[in-house]
Amino acid sequence: MATDVETRMDTNMEAAAKIPFKWVIPFIVIGAILPFFLGGYATFQGTLIMIYAIAILGLNLLTGFNGQFSLGHSAFYAIGAYTAAILVYHLDWPVYAAIPVGGVVCFFAGFLFGLPALRLEGLYLALATFALGVSIPQVLKSSHLEGLTGGVQGLDVFRPAVPAFLKENFGITMDQWWYLIVFVVMLLLFWVAWNLINSRTGRAMMAIRDNPIAAKSMGVNSSLYKSLTFGVSAFYTGIAGAMAAIVIEFVAPDSFTFQLSILLFIGMVVGGTGSIWGAIFGGFFILTVPNFAEEISTGLSYAIFGVILILVIYVMPSGFAGLVNLLRVRIKNML
Amino acid sequence: MNKNTDNLASTDASASDALLSVQDVSVHFGGIVALDGVSFDIPSGQIVGLIGPNGAGKTTLFNCISRLYDVNWGDILFNGESILKSPVHRMSEIGLGRTFQNLALFSNLSVLDNIMIGGHSTAKSDYISNALHLPWIKREEKELRKRAFEMLRFMELEDTALQRIGGLSFGIQKRLEIARALLSRPKLLLMDEPAGGLNHNELSLLVDTIRRIRDEFGTTVLLVEHHMGVVMEVSEKVVALNFGRKLAEGPPAEIQQHPDVIEAYLGTGKK
Numbered sequence: 001m002a003t004d005v006e007t008r009m010d011t012n013m014e015a016a017a018k019i020p021f022k023w024v025i026p027f028i029v030i031g032a033i034l035p036f037f038l039g040g041y042a043t044f045q046g047t048l049i050m051i052y053a054i055a056i057l058g059l060n061l062l063t064g065f066n067g068q069f070s071l072g073h074s075a076f077y078a079i080g081a082y083t084a085a086i087l088v089y090h091l092d093w094p095v096y097a098a099i100p101v102g103g104v105v106c107f108f109a110g111f112l113f114g115l116p117a118l119r120l121e122g123l124y125l126a127l128a129t130f131a132l133g134v135s136i137p138q139v140l141k142s143s144h145l146e147g148l149t150g151g152v153q154g155l156d157v158f159r160p161a162v163p164a165f166l167k168e169n170f171g172i173t174m175d176q177w178w179y180l181i182v183f184v185v186m187l188l189l190f191w192v193a194w195n196l197i198n199s200r201t202g203r204a205m206m207a208i209r210d211n212p213i214a215a216k217s218m219g220v221n222s223s224l225y226k227s228l229t230f231g232v233s234a235f236y237t238g239i240a241g242a243m244a245a246i247v248i249e250f251v252a253p254d255s256f257t258f259q260l261s262i263l264l265f266i267g268m269v270v271g272g273t274g275s276i277w278g279a280i281f282g283g284f285f286i287l288t289v290p291n292f293a294e295e296i297s298t299g300l301s302y303a304i305f306g307v308i309l310i311l312v313i314y315v316m317p318s319g320f321a322g323l324v325n326l327l328r329v330r331i332k333n334m335l
Numbered sequence: 336m337n338k339n340t341d342n343l344a345s346t347d348a349s350a351s352d353a354l355l356s357v358q359d360v361s362v363h364f365g366g367i368v369a370l371d372g373v374s375f376d377i378p379s380g381q382i383v384g385l386i387g388p389n390g391a392g393k394t395t396l397f398n399c400i401s402r403l404y405d406v407n408w409g410d411i412l413f414n415g416e417s418i419l420k421s422p423v424h425r426m427s428e429i430g431l432g433r434t435f436q437n438l439a440l441f442s443n444l445s446v447l448d449n450i451m452i453g454g455h456s457t458a459k460s461d462y463i464s465n466a467l468h469l470p471w472i473k474r475e476e477k478e479l480r481k482r483a484f485e486m487l488r489f490m491e492l493e494d495t496a497l498q499r500i501g502g503l504s505f506g507i508q509k510r511l512e513i514a515r516a517l518l519s520r521p522k523l524l525l526m527d528e529p530a531g532g533l534n535h536n537e538l539s540l541l542v543d544t545i546r547r548i549r550d551e552f553g554t555t556v557l558l559v560e561h562h563m564g565v566v567m568e569v570s571e572k573v574v575a576l577n578f579g580r581k582l583a584e585g586p587p588a589e590i591q592q593h594p595d596v597i598e599a600y601l602g603t604g605k606k
Contacts, residue, residue, distance in 0.1 A: 199472065216422075
């Protein structure tokens, strides 16, 4: 009897925090071959969905897992995008090197913003990040920075050609090439997020979210984890912004308005707050649904988007990830 | 009872090696004096009860010891060193663990994760090694998980390991809080009203648990408690507070007979 309990426990101990490969491997295979079946435009859309998914995952690490609100992630997206664009446009950096630098710059920006944010809780933090989000487009347009940012006109970024051997041997197009790059980066960042969440660090992040006083009493250095998480969240969003700048081949201040922050927030909630893979659905939602609403009626597109949003939240109160979990449990119980 | 008096005799002789020493501590909130020059020692290895009517300052004192409140005057020594300069999150590392009066578990996490957070200060993996899942992380996680399971077994709660906190009864959640606090291997366990809201069976289990914690882990225990039956049964020394001042300090039998304590609880009508 006792041995039975113990073996069960040992298997539980081993089973904890393992990547569910039976779901992940088919996903990777399908994701990798998809651009070879889709047209150029659909592949490009798929690339944007993945970029949004990375940004949403960044926001989710901060809000969903650590309990800090941000309505200013468009700012980090912009900083990532402009860092990459400036490096490529002014300094002729290779685009592949500009992407990680965009992320690292955002890490420091996020970490520094996270320090004063330690004193702000809940709604007040939402207001402070809101201020950050609305100020960035103006800063980018300002005449003092025009030489660097290109002002209202923005900057053009040109992508280098697809590596010759891939182009000649496999006929890979520019859209397919960048789809695959973004896909690999996304997988890497999802893997890192998974590692974080299922570790001592992730437990500390979630403990702070659930009960900050108890977390501190358990020895969690809440200030350190909160500001580092702010940095990591901004890093994700910055990487997404940098890749967006290069994939779209253009940056301009009005691509990074406060509305983008709200879209990322919506993507997070719809995908599932506190879910890692839900971010992909969130990215899909915020890219396709506004376009869909626009197709129905240009004049009333926001109203239609709002109605769809309410319906979605009604059907999936804990996001797409929550719905899938619920269905999985139901099916398991039926069998 | 015999054992209790033995312990007392030995500790009175060696008051200087107190594990925790509260020295002339005063706390004011605005114009209200919550604690007024309170001093007492907690000898290593003892179970000490802190009692007093509502508003006596018990929880305030408790929160000072776990560094959630700052003291305005006086000092608190742990292992002979002042803790008043250290931040809250250092307390667990130096050996001060605590439970909360109202449940303070991490409600969205599993029981196992809750317990493992209790051992946060006993592990050291950092943000980057965790993000990249470096090989040595695995060992640390395994070790921590193993200790968490052992602690759940000690508290007879191993079956709850993979459940979520939300679905568990109040009594079980209270026990989980104790398990969580113990995972940091505290030298001193602060228990804030551990008996509050428990039924008769759970109360006798609690008394037994507190004794086992002291006997098996050598942990010193300070409990704030309203339930007189529990305090008098389990404590070897009792400190009574009223209106922020210490009324009396001594073995339970003595405190129960102490005129000031009786007056504080029942009132005499004279005054």
